Amino acid sequence: MSQVNDPIAQFLRENNKYLRNSDEADRLFSKGRKIEVVYAVVSKGIPLFRTEGVGDVNVLDINIGGKVISVPTILPEKMQAKLRRRMLEILRNNNPDNNTLTKYEQLGFIKITDNNGIKSWNCYVAPPGSEGGTDIGLCGYCPSCNILGSIITRNELKTAGTAYGLKSRVVHDPAFGTTTYKDAVVELTHNKVGDGVSYTGMSLFQESHVVPGVVFIGKLVIYDATELETKLVLSSLSSISRMGGGETKYGSVQVIILGLNASDRETVSSYDITRYVIQKTEGKLVSPEDVIKLSVEYLKNIKSFKILADPNKKIDEQNIQININNNEITTLWAKDNYNYSIAIVNYIKKVEGKEKKGSQKK
Ligand SMILES: [Zn+2]
Known part of the structure; x- marks a missing residue:
């Protein structure tokens, strides 16, 4: 209707x-x-x-x-924080399936839980303690991270040699x-x-x-x-x-x-x-x-x-x-967001010269 x-x-x-x-x-x-x-x-x-x-x-x-x-x-930062929390709530209602998460795992993303073969995703805001460092809860590959920004380090992506800041594509007044x-x-x-x-x-x-x-x-x-x-x-x-x-x-x-x-x-x-x-x-x-x-x-x-x-x-x-329905969220994970993550991983490879090495072998 x-x-x-x-x-x-x-x-x-x-x-x-x-x-x-x-x-x-x-x-x-x-x-x-x-x-x-x-x-x-x-x-x-x-x-x-x-x-x-x-x-x-x-x-x-x-x-x-x-x-x-x-x-x-x-x-603005209050709006952005609230937007992220609300977005994560919506995403958590429709966890990606094993196939989808395996694809992200193959890209090198680390924060995927495997419980006896059942894979699950979570992403949350957990600011670092007084000792500094980066947010420990952000996954680095979900639609919320890819839209609202995140930091990708060796803790999120196997191939990341240093920390990469991913800018938010939502900006605020x-x-x-x-x-x-x-x-x-x-x-x-x-x-x-x-x-x-x-x-x-x-x-x-x-x-x-x-x-x-x-x-x-x-x-x-x-x-x-x-x-x-x-x-x-x-x-x-x-x-x-x-x-x-x-x-x-x-x-x-x-x-x-x-x-x-x-x-x-x-x-x-x-x-x-x-x-x-x-x-x-x-x-x-x-x-x-x-x-x-x-x-x-x-x-x-x-x-x-x-x-x-x-x-x-x-x-x-x-x-x-x-409203975004469950089918749309599934498509988002499998297509829009996955392609964005591929672009990120390829970019990081390029920056770190890892791609070059591979192509020079030919
Ligand atoms: Zn995330």
């Missing part, structure tokens, strides 16, 4: 020239093909958008025609709050007892929370991706429902994809849209529907933009579900 009226599938079909083919041999090299994605993050709880270990919500100043307004902000910091953030006092800590002395602490209803406008750009890779990113982004520090308790959010644009250049920034909104609302805590409506109004001025959000609907009626 979704096939009949699937605006995303239609958009991707129509803009095929801004995507890459899954079997292109030179996919490691950018052709500058871009899918811009503008989205809104609506606070529905009391999220903590702050840098780890710091008590304050991240804040930036925006100049609106001579007047400087401070707004809370979700930093900050997601700016459209309400002034003063109206968007409250200090709440928490009791550590309720946090599972049993002692009661000195157990009160304060955190700065974003209040419900604050809308953040963000943008990401997907570079040089295939149709299925794009779908995986969109499906991960649109299904984020919790964000920020202590997200299990505080961070309920709704992500609404406002629109998409396929191009060879970037046409809009979250900064421009935020300024437009604040100029109209003066940064007051207006209803989220008003912010969506104004943002869509702005995007409509860019002719090529495909608007997905309905400016006349309530936020809980915005039904922009972008």
Whole structure:
């Protein structure tokens, strides 16, 4: 049923020239093909958008025609980390089969578990300890590593003589709050007892929370991706429902994809849209529907933009579900992502001169 009226599938079909083919041999090299994605993050709880270990919500100043307004902000690295975690959740629901994993093993990838002949994959974010080093959980070959970036060392790939950084093909604008910091953030006092800590002395602490209803406008750009890779990113982004520090308790959010644009250049920034909104609302805590409506109004001025959000609907009626199904994930592993991994392995061989040696023997 979704096939009949699937605006995303239609958009991707129509803009095929801004995507890459899954079997292109030179996919490691950018052709500058871009899918811009503008989205809104609506606070529905009391999220903590702050840098780890710091008590304050991240804040930036925006100049609106001579007047400087401070707004809370979700930093790009927070969006990227959340996108990766959500993407890995989606991928873990459809583990690649033995044949597929054997193919990656034959390329030289190491992080494949073999349990009595049953192979399995996992990839997770595990930052190195204080002693430094690289992330110990990233596998170096899954769609998430190949799309969002990873580091390939001798621990991930047999033939890697040194560490290779694989850049993310998803880049971000900050997601700016459209309400002034003063109206968007409250200090709440928490009791550590309720946090599972049993002692009661000195157990009160304060955190700065974003209040419900604050809308953040963000943008990401997907570079040089295939149709299925794009779908995986969109499906991960649109299904984020919790964000920020202590997200299990505080961070309920709704992500609404406002629109998409396929191009060879970037046409809009979250900064421009935020300024437009604040100029109209003066940064007051207006209803989220008003912010969506104004943002869509702005995007409509860019002719090529495909608007997905309905400016006349309530936020809980915005039904922009972008799903990647199991068959598509299987194809992604077997084809799009596998070909990308082949390109990486060949490139590393070339850099290390291993390929040359082989060809000189002839
Ligand atoms: Zn991975």
